[in-house]
Amino acid sequence: MSLEMLLVIAFGGAFLTYLLGKLSPVLRDILAVLLTLVILAIVALFYGRTGESSFMNFLGFNLSLRINTLSWLFAIAVATLGSLSTIFSLSYMKGKERLDFYYLMMLIVNASMLGIVFSGDLISFYVFWEIMSWGTFLLISYNRGPALAAGLKYIVMSIVGSTAYLLGMFSLYASYSTFNIADIASRISTASPGYLLSVLVLFSITFGIKNALVPLHTWLPDAHSEAPSPFSAVLSGILIKMGTYGFVISMYVLVGIKALSHLGHGILSFHFMLAILAAVTILVPTFIALMQDDAKRVLAWSSIAQVGYIILGIAIGTSLGFAGGMFHFLNHASFKALLFMAIGAVEYRTGTRDLNSLGGIIKKMPFTFMMTLIGALGLIGFPLTNGFVSKWLIYKTLILGKDPFLAFVALFGTWGTILYAYKILHNIFMGQLPEEYKGVEEAPFSMKFPMVILSIIIILFGILPGIPLKVINVIGVSLGFKSLAVNIWGIASDTGALNTINIFSAILVSWIVVWLIFKAAPTSLRVEQDNNYAAGSYVPTGRYLYTANFYAPVYRIIKPYVIDVVDIFYMALAGAVRTLCDWTRRMYTGELGSYVMYIMLFLAVLITMRLGFNIW
């Protein structure tokens, strides 16, 4: 099976699904799921393959596809999340309108992401990149209303990014007269640092927008919360990681690790500047997330913050940091997709995702609670989940690299994460169950299944991190990083090793000991939620929420400092442009007379200038 065939299947299958939807919705659903599963199987079979092949001659340029371990890792993540979110869509989207269109766009976005990671030259990369951007726009604005505004914000920023990409691409073509990434990479080492820096900055704008790096993040909170939940999972899980892929490609494949290290030194280097942006991306969005009341908005801001960790690891550019960043990309894809799906399931059953009105759903949806818990623990980076290992790698890089302030931001961000992750858990599932949700049921099977798969990945990679780390190590070595001493249980090192099996067994044994003590004591009596202790006073039941405004004292302290200044600036800019355009539009009165007058005035000015000043 060749790469071209895979892309033909992916795109062709998407259109076939659309056409089949006109005949029978059931067959369409089946085909959509089958298609994503087939793609997943094919991508999985590509493991270990490397190679490049030209597939088309376009205006005299060879367009090519290539595969290596780096693109395989991204492709498998795309294919996995693609199939899981399609399965999740089955019941989530049931009964909604324009479903043929929804599945078409969903499959096309997945196919275009595969195209991006398998592109061997800058032109095909750009084409797939644009297909992805426009497909995403259509999906974000699927719900209309406020979603349309969110989509518009997204596509405007996306176009700015694409323009920057085109500039970078043509500047590279002007210097090397080829679009092939490998060809450019082999000849770029002689370029001047100033030129490399300008190309990198242009690409960083493109990929920074997709990756939602502060200060290019403002499209993300609206887009993530307005999109349909299964697509939010794809959006946050893998789509924004295409920016990460772009960063890796432009920094380590195109420019290369050696040339990159010559771009400035100390604090004034490309590495460090990117790392500082990443640190800001962790710090501020974490605390904005803390103050949100819409569960999906919390997760959206959290996505920005977690992307900060990924870029921080990659920007630092040591083998340990790179491994941490890449691993965190995989982990974020798993736990954030899981969380979006779980919130989607809650919304599907209760009709709301407002953290100030839900509560006590654990009694009705215990399974969804467990999934949310696992996702939240992964997000926090709790030991025995995959998030812990990747964050550990990033912290260690920063501490031993003598960057304790970046390490402080990363660790402090994690403690902010604990607060908002627990807020989601507590405000949705814990506390008193309101009367109106007494009849809520557990999520259906097609929602449970993808969540189970993701939670298994989270725990498996947390206890046996060696499985993905070995693949990541291969990528690192191929990009010129030092090889890491990766074992199945973690990483060996003389400056502090990590052993997840030890942590796991220590906690397991302590658990068993405590559980035995617990069992030996007299059994307890199960009571209802209203039967609780209030020091002699009456605890009101029913519509009385104790979880609303959960961290009020913190809000009061941080509110004056945590403002999205960037968004305010962009919106003011957009407003100014609109005013200017409105003002310009007044010129067009619609009367022929005024247009003739403009022409005459212009000619008069020209003649006056020619006669009076004699400038040309």
Added chain:
Amino acid sequence: MKLAEFIISPILAFIIGIFLMGLSRRIMARIHRRYGPPLMQPVIDLVKLFSQRTVSHGPIFDIGVILSLAGTIALILFIPFGGMCPLEASGGLLVILYIMLFAPLGLALSGGEGANPNISIGISRKFILSLGYEVPFILIVLAVMTYYHTISAVDVVKAQSSFHWALFSLPLFLPGLAYILIIPAMLGIRPFDLASAPQEISSGPMAEYGGKYLALAEIEHAFSIFITIALFVDMFLGGSGNVVYFFLKVLVVFIIGLLINAVFPRFRTEQAVKFLWKWPSVMALAGLVIVLAI
């Protein structure tokens, strides 16, 4: 030998923790000019609590409290203590930092299913307080790790052998003092007992606990007292290869902390956070800057 450490160190930690709990009540009582309960009172309480029947609010109510204690016991195995450190090569101080999460998170989950308004308030306060003390705490740990250029707790102890105690070295003096200031916040004792304020919110997250739940929570608290202070002894007082010396160091630090904090009234939540983000953080930050400058 190594295998024995896995059993001995938690048991010793438990005994020391329970002893310190009993002692603290005695010392507090003397400061208040009372006679105070016997030294064995915590043990008597535990026996009583374990024999009582109580109520449960659901599976997470049970699992949370077990998770909280299990995590704390596992944590002991990562801390160098009297020449023992059963799990030394398993991630070092960074893992310790994270396993310290098990206890509050477990109690919060457990309490959450209790559906008592006091619990929600208590949990919210507990997490806010932890956000408060984690700022100086992370800075302190980072200063130590950067100064000794390792993330392993055992290596930090080794570097301080033969009385090169970090507390009396120039760069780490301020972080050491900052740690002493945040110990009561980490333990949730006065003046930082806002999360479990018994008079205000009926012990907060523990409002629904009785019998074995309360007993497990008390044991967890005893362990936490030991761990918090043992970490200070390891990072700033050079640890010790000898269990008796180690215990004496822990005892001295504990009594100093107790004397300072026995006379303070309770902070409000915002006051606590503002205090923690001000003095201890500034001191720890200054230490970190000095470490980097050297």
